Amino acid sequence: MAYFTTTNKNPIKFLHFLTIFSLLSPFSLSSPSSPPPSIHDLLVSRGLPKGLLPEEVKSYTLSDNGTLEVFLDEPCLTKYENRVFFDSVVRANLSYGSLIGVVGLSQEELFLWLPVKDIIVNDPKSGLILFDIGVAYKQLSLSLFEEPPHCKPQGILNNQVRKQKGFEAMR
Template sequence: MVIPSPWLPRLLLAVFVLFSASMAAIGSGYGSDSDTDSDVYEVLKSHGLPTGLLPKGVTNFSLSSSGEFEVHLDRACNALFENELHYDMNISGVLGFGKIDALSGISAKDLFLWLPVIAIRVDIPSSGVIYFNVSVVSKQFSLSSFETPRDCLAAPSPDLHNRIIAQPAPEIRSGRRWFWRERDNAARTML
């Protein structure tokens, strides 16, 4: 297709303006090093989430147009709310309004076990409740506990993968059937 010559400068100008606008939007997007700490909290608030979900100490933050985000902290740390939360140095997930899905990098302590938090959601902000999906269960917390970012105390990462959480109970060995089976096995071993 041949473009008439009077339209060519206008077309080039339009392409240049669109390209410049898109580059300016990318350049001023989240994840730049200036004011990173305040940007992440503003983004949480604009998505209907409390700013205290992340602790103080954010060094870098990036957010894609699809909602995927990454947060980098200056160190792994723990913060105490109603339960103790552990934050890895790198936290990632998918941000939506009132929720974070596919979350990694945050663990919650329940009794004596550390369990990974895989999603967070606020259904109705006026209810004052926030839900943490921890493995296969959902834990309910007071939304007011997460109003402001907490100081985080340096802590080693909880070992979620290489720890034996529970050992099977020993087999109960009673009754005649067990006695005769064990006796026969012992006799076979001797032969």
């Protein structure tokens, strides 16, 4: 603890100086706040599987009204049961067991890319997660989402598929 002495005869002025100094000081007497949870820990705390979003999430914001914004460096592709496309920003309203009004996430179904609108876990004991893809509801096993997937930039994944299929993919 630092001790201050003053030759000033007015202790009230000195106390004002200390008060102003403590307010302007970059050092705080309060304990540092803990860092926010990772996006994957946040999902689990809200009744959703941690593998719902890719490992490559750089940051996220969660507003008081439940609006979740997830930021990636670039759009990317991964696969659960089918291929899934994540835009560089994914938005949704987060509530317990659901992401409603999802924007920035699409799923491939029968060679069509359909936007994912809602993601819901009604009953974790059922082992199922529901994806609303606009024209239909798709139920997937929660076991597909146990670990965050690695997401690859769109061009890299397409080139790997062409190399695997060879000449057939070029037609």
